[in-house]
Amino acid sequence: METKVVWDGKMQFTGTTPSNFNIVMDAVPEHGGENKGPAPMELIPVALGGCTGMDVISILNKMKEKVEHFEMRITTERATEHPKVYTKVHIEYIFKGENLNEENIKKAIELSQNKYCSVSAILRGTAEVTYSYKIL
Known part of the structure; x- marks a missing residue:
């Protein structure tokens, strides 16, 4: 590539x-x-959201979950000294849908964060990556 x-x-x-x-x-x-x-550093959280979001939706589709709306709000903190890497990243996953199974949502997020999302894996090299979720 x-x-x-x-x-x-x-x-x-x-x-x-x-x-x-x-x-x-x-x-x-x-x-x-x-x-x-x-700015280039602004694209990293966007890439993270795309990466983990695609994982989560793919997994939930396989679980036959009916997600109507899904978004992530990603907050970050950066080091004050150069190279000013991300030191903390928090992803809030927000779901809306018909009878969503909370255990399936939790499992999909955990699989993305711990197995599939390469952007999360890269960020964990310098940052504490945390997440939470809510179902509306």
Whole structure:
């Protein structure tokens, strides 16, 4: 696999993924950018949500759970010194659906966090990754 990242001027870069999708990244004006895209570190929690979210939905679909709405709210803390890695990450999984089985939801999240989600595994190298869930 190869990812390509090209400088577009000032602090803007465009990354092209191996599946040929483009992501524009930029810095805020006080760091020399024009705020035309997310900062690279902002994409990490987004990648985490996508990774674990896809796992959880896939597992719940196999369990025949009828999820009507699913979202995650991810909060982070970063180190104050460079390289300013994430030190704490918390994922709140929020579900809405018809007669959702709490044990199945708990199992799907645990499988994602402890077995399948590669982004969580990477983050655990520097951060305390925690999670909670609620069913509306």
